[in-house]
Amino acid sequence: MIGKKIHEFAKILWPINRSITGKGVRETLDLIKSHLSGMEVASIPSGTSVFDWKVPKEWSVNEAYIITPNGDKICDFNVNNLHLIGYSTSYEGELEYEELIDHLYTLPEQPNAIPYVTSYYKKRWGFCLKYEDYKNLKKGTYYIKIDTKLFDGVLNYGELILKGKSNKEIFISTYICHPSLANNELSGPTVVTYLAKWLTESKNLEYTYRIVFIPETIGSISYLSKNINHLQDNVFAGFNVSCIGDDRAFSYLPSRNGNTLSDEVAKHVLHHIDRNYKKYTWLDRGSDERQYCAPGVDLPIASIMRTKYGEYPEYHTSLDDLENVVTPEGLNGGYWAIRKALEAIEKNKKYRVTVLCEPQYGRRGLYPTLTTNKHDANVALMENIVSLCDGKKTLIDIAEILNNPIWELYETIDMLLSKSLIKQV
Amino acid sequence: MIGKKIHEFAKILWPINRSITGKGVRETLDLIKSHLSGMEVASIPSGTSVFDWKVPKEWSVNEAYIITPNGDKICDFNVNNLHLIGYSTSYEGELEYEELIDHLYTLPEQPNAIPYVTSYYKKRWGFCLKYEDYKNLKKGTYYIKIDTKLFDGVLNYGELILKGKSNKEIFISTYICHPSLANNELSGPTVVTYLAKWLTESKNLEYTYRIVFIPETIGSISYLSKNINHLQDNVFAGFNVSCIGDDRAFSYLPSRNGNTLSDEVAKHVLHHIDRNYKKYTWLDRGSDERQYCAPGVDLPIASIMRTKYGEYPEYHTSLDDLENVVTPEGLNGGYWAIRKALEAIEKNKKYRVTVLCEPQYGRRGLYPTLTTNKHDANVALMENIVSLCDGKKTLIDIAEILNNPIWELYETIDMLLSKSLIKQV
């Protein structure tokens, strides 16, 4: 089960302190590159204008903790990188309890969860901790030490291009900007790494694949800013890969207009994997489809997910982990859902039958020689496929009419091609 | 509540004996003109050919009543103008009970209602009365006096044109041809009078408004006969306003093909005012949409109504009154439904976001600076609107996608325009 390997890779990436910039992003990309040697790591300098935005300063953390009046060290960044709010500024000094608590973030409804909080675009400092720890804090004087740097550095992302027979591109994007969070972070880049490995090893790809590992929002905006014309000219399908690692549900979020090939494939594949898969709308969006499908950008990007961000209780807390939320089974199901979607796009051709009227299957050994009042299911599938190969319907169209998953047609299609009973249009 | 003022105006118009022609129409138009000084009153001579029809003779009533064998005066036109059938010819003489009853119209199933009966295009005389009075009539000799005139006169209607920035026109039509009837008469012209007052006072109308107060059927045919080319060239939306004053339901009747802007707006507005509003079909039509939407005329006219003609028990009887059927609340709801529809048409532009990818709302003060696992509803509305401003969707399209009433978007749209984040296409 490939999900097991993906889960092991996720465990390696787990402790790294990722953010939208910084060392953690580079360490993560290096580990991905160890699987995907063709990947390039790009750097965009802080301050670069990217559409309506500017690439932020780079952030690094040396240490961050609080010493209680008792002398206990709490909220230690080295113990859990969620304790420090993302892009926290430096601070050192003593504060009374009453002053300190303005800088503490908790989740009273989930008392054993450390919340994940960031403040990328406004300077502030702060710590996140479990409410059950917070409520035990005593009055008194606390010593705070936050040693971080915000400096002119770079924003990094990884880009892997796999050439296929056609220059038309399939675009796959996933993000690498959250610290130790599992479903809403590591499931994405780990599944995409293993999909990219499979694609790298595949012979005869029909299409070119463009796979990016980027910081969410500012990363996709930066990438679009550099590549929008090329992407609009070449990309005909693609997926944003996020929240693909728990085993509780499958779900789909459409492109803005919901009518691209990516949407069609996603719905077809998910319907045949899980009749109860959850369909979200564009109004439920929240990841990089916000950029890829923005008006004027209009890339054909849909999302195939397991349980969507914002829809599970552990989301954006320390409970979104690799033990209870993301599992080998969950990753495995997510990997195969997206792989089946990519395979479907590769196979989604139009075919035309090469003879007028029905072929005489019998003389090709494809038909029972005795006609009674029964009919064989495989023969019926073959006849149905041939009867629908009119040069106008795609293989997905045909699969939809037959109410079969497209992958159950591949064998028959290959046989019919080999017998020259159909040909690709 | 504007419904109260409308109701008071309806009470003033109540006693006038309206018909498709005559003094009562002119008196009604004069009282409307006292609110709408810009309105013109037109006259078309009897006998004028209007498409397949001829403008009928003008009808005036001097007096009409019956004296019973006991000497009682009954069916007195001066007491209730419904007693005399519309366009009744003159008659004077004595008749036995058995002869008289051929000229009497009643409603045995509604014994306390005087029916409303007309005979515009065939000469006859007759009276209408309550069945409970009718059944008490004794045998004997009755004296009948009907003093009416049918003569070459004119058919009148009122026309008010309010110029907007565009020459494209919104057409509003209502009728003034029924005597003392409330929902199926006075609700229409009184609500339209107050809508016209509001439009007159509005600054910066986007579109030109053409508002007519006409006799039903022959009036709309006459008006079309004179104006069809202009209307077909300029009118892009409009409503026939009828039965807009009771407080029992909201309803919608489509244009012939049901796919005009007027239909779209009517359904959008009514859905958000009353989820249970009644949708009729073209086969349920019965007012001037029969003319405006006739094949070859094809104006984009739909109907927004409260309880539709023919669908309430008091319809076309003396029970359709200003006490039990039409109320200030009913008129108020009707006024606002149509006003919201007109406002929606005024606002129904296409907008395009001015930046590629999502705007950085934060530096414009439009976004929380701290990102956690919660999301603010107003921010979500703003983001959703921006994500749908692709220059192709109208504001109604966007409201429909959001499942919000369009009027809940106006404020955000105005704010986004003021920040130059969107612009009108």
Place this chain on the structure above:
Amino acid sequence: MIGKKIHEFAKILWPINRSITGKGVRETLDLIKSHLSGMEVASIPSGTSVFDWKVPKEWSVNEAYIITPNGDKICDFNVNNLHLIGYSTSYEGELEYEELIDHLYTLPEQPNAIPYVTSYYKKRWGFCLKYEDYKNLKKGTYYIKIDTKLFDGVLNYGELILKGKSNKEIFISTYICHPSLANNELSGPTVVTYLAKWLTESKNLEYTYRIVFIPETIGSISYLSKNINHLQDNVFAGFNVSCIGDDRAFSYLPSRNGNTLSDEVAKHVLHHIDRNYKKYTWLDRGSDERQYCAPGVDLPIASIMRTKYGEYPEYHTSLDDLENVVTPEGLNGGYWAIRKALEAIEKNKKYRVTVLCEPQYGRRGLYPTLTTNKHDANVALMENIVSLCDGKKTLIDIAEILNNPIWELYETIDMLLSKSLIKQV
């Protein structure tokens, strides 16, 4: 009831040993021609290439039976032609029970039914019998006698062309290739014979009718092979007529894309004959629509049936008879369903009202002169029709909007045409 005559004709055709070629086909065609003198009988030589197929050898049967060890004659072809498998080769000799049973076909689940079995394209011999007879066969030596011939002969079919005002053609196809089977054979050619008689007697056909009586599959392939260009250029509607004689259901099977005039008419007619009629899909096909609607052939052919082949227990067995399955009532219902469909196509014009706005019906005597709060149903139908005669809608479109069967509109349409209130576009 015309169903009675059709049933009598079916009884005459019943005993003939039809197959895809041979004397039985010719005898059947001769009996049809006795009703339809204009029909031509065509012959295509064995071995002729027809698209992917070759016309098979002609098959004739002299005698066929088995003598049991007791000396009893069983499986006698002269008693029931289903006993011999279609296209059985000759055989004469003695076989032990254990050898014989490899050549015997039965239906254990329907022990009193002789199955219908053919082997057109692979040489074999065999007999069919009731399972209740089969299980009583004793061990021992059997004498088998099958005297058949497979020789270079011809494949026959009948073709009747009835010229209408237009060269545009309506194509009707039915098959004549099964031996003594009733619903899945004789109902088709007998109903079509009586439809053709009606058409022959009809004055002023709008369209040309092309009616063929052919062997299923190889016959339709052969016919298409000779006529495809003409058919593609001229045929705009048509039906494959099969399984049209039992009284248990009505059903519909679409053309490949399901959107032709034939489909529209079939659904309209069946909906108004039987709200519970069964709708099949293209995947349920099994008769000559497989050829007529094959990709690249693409004729607009749908099927109106009673109980479809394969969907009733007697199908392809000796129980599919003229007593218990096909009845005069069943044939009658089938005849009228298709006749109503053909009449609908003849009448399915577009009409345009000749006046702008509503006509003044009153002066033409088409309207009550007194207007009250009631409305007459016939007047409403007339007004509705006129309001929909916009020159764009067909009469079926109008009937669908009115939710009336089209045949209930013919009288009003003819009246409106006679009054010049509408004209054909």
